[in-house]
Amino acid sequence: MTHNTPLSPRPHLPGVRRRVLTAAQLESHGVPAADLDAQCRPGGPWQQVLPGVILLHPGPPTSEERLHAALLYAAREPAPCVPAQPSPERPHRPAYPEAMITGLAALALHGFTSSPSLLALDRIDVLVPRDRRLRSTPAVRVVRTPAMPTPRQVTGLPVAPVPRALADAVRELADAEAVRRLLTEAVRFEYCEPAQVVRELDRAKLMSRPHVADAVDSLVAEGRAVAEHRLYEMVREFGLPDPVWNVDVRLPGGPHLGGLDAYWPEQAVALELDTRAPRQGEDALWSEYARKREHLERLGITVVHVTPTKLRDAMELQAAVVRTALMTSGDREPAAYVVVLPR
Known part of the structure; x- marks a missing residue:
């Protein structure tokens, strides 16, 4: 032809x-x-x-x-x-x-x-x-x-x-600002949680790239800000007593016990947000969380541990956990006196 x-x-x-x-x-x-x-x-x-x-x-x-x-x-x-129309013999493809x-x-x-x-x-x-x-x-x-x-x-x-x-x-992007904008938008507009993004970046062996690591630092900070906003919303929406926010606690004249995202002094109930990023070493950080929790609970302080995902997907349930801890505080032995300072 x-x-x-x-x-x-x-x-x-x-x-x-x-x-x-x-x-x-x-x-x-x-x-x-x-x-x-x-x-x-x-x-x-x-x-x-x-x-x-x-x-x-x-x-x-x-x-x-x-x-x-x-x-x-x-x-x-x-x-x-x-x-073709799906059927038991020929399911949808x-x-x-x-x-x-x-x-x-x-x-x-x-x-x-x-x-x-x-x-x-x-x-x-x-x-x-x-x-x-x-x-x-x-x-x-x-x-x-x-x-x-x-x-x-x-x-x-x-x-x-x-x-x-x-x-x-991100694998194809060398522009640090473009990478930062994408990661920040993913968390700010709640497309996903920071830990999910970092896990995929780590799996793709991208965390060794300096501009990606820098963007992840911004991502983790953005994720914490979003989680803190949800925490404020939970207290407000479900009528919980106002706590003192973002405080450090220590024994009088003694060692620093750690930072808390929310604390109800009268009931000795503490709340801590877990916003760890996988790249930071989950085992080491979790051990740090566990040591702090054990120390506070030995002093009679009840610690509620919350993740951003739980706050997003089951806020009412998390509010119920906090409310239960507050309501049952009278059934526990009085907690040790601690000094509460702004963080």
Whole structure:
């Protein structure tokens, strides 16, 4: 066939709504390879945007079409473009098996304002199992993992959870300010907890990069600020007595016992937020927490230990724990006298 050979009529594809399909899906609709080649030649009505992935119109793809094309390219045997009705014998099949959007594109889909828009991204990151034989292209970067996370469905697309998407985005960023903005937004707007992000960064072996370590320091500080705000909200919303906030306690003329986020002196009840970051050494820090708690409880002070996740997901339950500790204080032996100082 020469370029002067007239194009065959565009095939009619009943039931096909999406304008991005794989060559295999088109073949299942009766489009033979020769016709596909003819439709995709220069000046034709279709175009191959990725190996084996066809855009069913001329001109540049939309952001949505780029995302679907990236997933079709990366998926293991994508589902038929007209899915069969699920049944007990034939359960629903994911549209894009073993593939999900990650990195900056995933963050944009999650709603991050500090991530470039999809239109501004030259490349879409896709996450696939480590054993997949798949090459990156100028339009798609293939990211491999030994264990695929459970994807979130965003606008009908499988998208990596925020902590994983952040780690994949940070891996490609050398701009310290851009990294700091992404991590800060993740915590400030409660997309995830700091510990989840740090765990993914550590798993990706990114914590040795100075600009990432610096950004994590800001992340941990931001996470503490968010957790403290939730703590104030818990006391207010559930009608708990006002404690003294952010104090140090010590024995009269004796050693420093440690800092507390909230303390009810009359009931000798202390509350401590656990905002440890995994990179700081969980065993060592937990031992420090445990030693302080044991010392305070030997003095008759009840210590309530709360994590940011518990405050976010089960605030009412945490308020009930504190209220119970306050109400039962009269049943306990009087606590030792301690000096309470602003922290």
